[in-house]
Amino acid sequence: MGIRRSRTASRRTLQGQHDAGAYRSLGDTDINGLVPLEGGYQVKGLRLTELYSSIQGEGPRMGAVTSFVRFGGCNMRCAGWPCDTPHAILPEIWKHDPIVPPDYIVKKIRDLPGKNVCITGGEPTLQPLEDLEKLGTQLLLEDYTVDVFSNGSLKPFPLWMLMEPSVCIIMDWKLAGSGENQTGMEVRIQNARALTSKDALKFVIVDDMDFESAMFIWKSLGELKCSIWAGVAWGRYSEADLIERIKAARVPWRMNIQLHKFIYPGVDKGI
Numbered sequence: 001m002g003i004r005r006s007r008t009a010s011r012r013t014l015q016g017q018h019d020a021g022a023y024r025s026l027g028d029t030d031i032n033g034l035v036p037l038e039g040g041y042q043v044k045g046l047r048l049t050e051l052y053s054s055i056q057g058e059g060p061r062m063g064a065v066t067s068f069v070r071f072g073g074c075n076m077r078c079a080g081w082p083c084d085t086p087h088a089i090l091p092e093i094w095k096h097d098p099i100v101p102p103d104y105i106v107k108k109i110r111d112l113p114g115k116n117v118c119i120t121g122g123e124p125t126l127q128p129l130e131d132l133e134k135l136g137t138q139l140l141l142e143d144y145t146v147d148v149f150s151n152g153s154l155k156p157f158p159l160w161m162l163m164e165p166s167v168c169i170i171m172d173w174k175l176a177g178s179g180e181n182q183t184g185m186e187v188r189i190q191n192a193r194a195l196t197s198k199d200a201l202k203f204v205i206v207d208d209m210d211f212e213s214a215m216f217i218w219k220s221l222g223e224l225k226c227s228i229w230a231g232v233a234w235g236r237y238s239e240a241d242l243i244e245r246i247k248a249a250r251v252p253w254r255m256n257i258q259l260h261k262f263i264y265p266g267v268d269k270g271i
């Protein structure tokens with residue numbers, strides 16, 4: 001394919017430069033490394049797992065030079081793929097990552113190229129929401145656009161994410177193939193319906209049954225304002241087959257390509 005290039009293509013990373021913030025023990029956390037709170041869970045502080053520059057491989061800003069801020073902690077365990085960021089979901093790995101304040105992250109981002117920032121994880125809404133808002137607000141003040149990748153199952157998306165035109169929420173709706181299709185269903189329905197035209201709802205497909213489920217869910221959710229995307233679980237379903245399914249179903253969905261995985265084949269981190 002034309003877009004396949006060398007994995008040695010130039011990219012700049014700040015991995016290994018996590019020099020701010022004291023380590024904290026997981027202490028009073030549960031088995032997933034999460035702190036139980038009334039009405040939900042969160043991790044302790046902004047647990048920065050990765051901060052690096054690459055290109056956005058997914059969603060409406062695909063192709064944009066982007067600073068990736070990956071936070072540790074996830075409420076799901078997608079055994080079906082399996083998850084491609086184990087370092088961000090397993091507390092035995094991310095507990096060694098530093099806790100940093102929002103302005104530390106902003107300062108690091110200023111040194112990187114591009115004006116798009118991707119806030120991701122793990123599940124980023126597990127981070128303290130007030131810190132996440134400070135981070136997002138400062139980035140917006142400095143004219144960055146912000147992508148937020150979330151499974152949307154934990155809590156209602158905060159207003160700044162929903163209302164700010166420069167923030168694109170990409171909500172990943174987990175289907176049966178992920179192994180997590182039942183988690184947080186009520187919140188997911190609420191969040192999907194709250195998305196607006198700047199946002200995206202994304203289905204990741206592992207087989208024909210997942211495609212049929214995605215169709216059913218999409219129809220059941222009623223009229224949505226956001227764009228709808230479908231992509232394959234990497235290596236589990238053919239992109240060409242998925243395109244044929246989308247065409248045959250005559251649905252106004254867009255194909256989500258994990259562009260970074262074509263550009264940097266076999267690279268797990270920092271892309």
Ligand code: SF4
Pocket residue numbers: 074075076077078083084085089121122123151
């Ligand atoms: S929700 Fe995302 S980060 Fe969490 S386990 Fe599933 S694929 Fe991994």
